[in-house]
Amino acid sequence: MADKYLRKVRISVDGFDTASERFVDKDYEYTATNNTTVLDALIGIKERQDSSVSFRYSCRMGICGSCAMVINGKPRLACETKVFDLGADTVTVGPMRGEPILKDLVTDFDDFFEKHREVFPWLIKRGKKGRFNSKTESGQTGEERDFYLPFAECIKCGLCVDACPVANTNKKFLGPQALAQAYRYNSDSRDEGEEQRLEYLDSLDGAWGCEFSGSCSVVCPKSVDPALAIQLLKSDIAKYRLLKKGKSKNRK
Numbered sequence: 001m002a003d004k005y006l007r008k009v010r011i012s013v014d015g016f017d018t019a020s021e022r023f024v025d026k027d028y029e030y031t032a033t034n035n036t037t038v039l040d041a042l043i044g045i046k047e048r049q050d051s052s053v054s055f056r057y058s059c060r061m062g063i064c065g066s067c068a069m070v071i072n073g074k075p076r077l078a079c080e081t082k083v084f085d086l087g088a089d090t091v092t093v094g095p096m097r098g099e100p101i102l103k104d105l106v107t108d109f110d111d112f113f114e115k116h117r118e119v120f121p122w123l124i125k126r127g128k129k130g131r132f133n134s135k136t137e138s139g140q141t142g143e144e145r146d147f148y149l150p151f152a153e154c155i156k157c158g159l160c161v162d163a164c165p166v167a168n169t170n171k172k173f174l175g176p177q178a179l180a181q182a183y184r185y186n187s188d189s190r191d192e193g194e195e196q197r198l199e200y201l202d203s204l205d206g207a208w209g210c211e212f213s214g215s216c217s218v219v220c221p222k223s224v225d226p227a228l229a230i231q232l233l234k235s236d237i238a239k240y241r242l243l244k245k246g247k248s249k250n251r252k
């Protein structure tokens, strides 16, 4: 069947079998329409052909970040990837390889979220009580908001970490997602935690671990541009260190 709106494709799931601890290829034939996404095809296969095939999803509209996987060799969101757009008769889907695989296409995000938490991804206030007071409003102009907004679009899908050559070889490296979020909060006019974050990120497992391959920004489905955020962080760390050095010299 070769049609403008309907086509038979082979969906090849490079799934991980936990019992044998091996990757097992499972092939399915699927009739896709011009609007079928890879996630639609996987759901159809699970409902009608093989209930054992495992994958994660929730929103089906590029918001929750749960359906990240490797599709035809590239890290992508399954719900935002249309089968027809891949232009191939076979669609290969596999799990992201940077994190432990739980089953088939499902990976363990514990380490990912732990690293995210490490960069203090919340507004820090140095007021009397040292914390953000939810009862008082913090004014912010549209211009101030626009400054950090592009970096706030992160949906925590993990695709950038999967594509990062450093994160894949150094498990201690904080990775593009966490570092980009550190920059997001540092750039927020309401936040007063920049110094705390810069101190924490000034290491080879922090911002300086980035070798600027740029692959994180290429695969990001939300155009967050983690590579840019990390270079800006490096520059902020350098300025912060110089300022600190200058201050301690003046005291002598």
Ligand code: SF4
Residues within 6 Å of the ligand: 065, 153, 154, 155, 156, 157, 158, 159, 160, 161, 176, 177, 180, 216, 219, 220, 221, 222, 223, 224, 225, 226
């Ligand atoms: S920065 Fe982009 S690729 Fe990385 S977790 Fe956030 S949305 Fe996903």
Ligand code: FES
Residues within 6 Å of the ligand: 057, 058, 059, 060, 061, 062, 063, 064, 065, 066, 067, 068, 077, 078, 079, 080
């Ligand atoms: S299912 Fe939520 S981003 Fe794909």
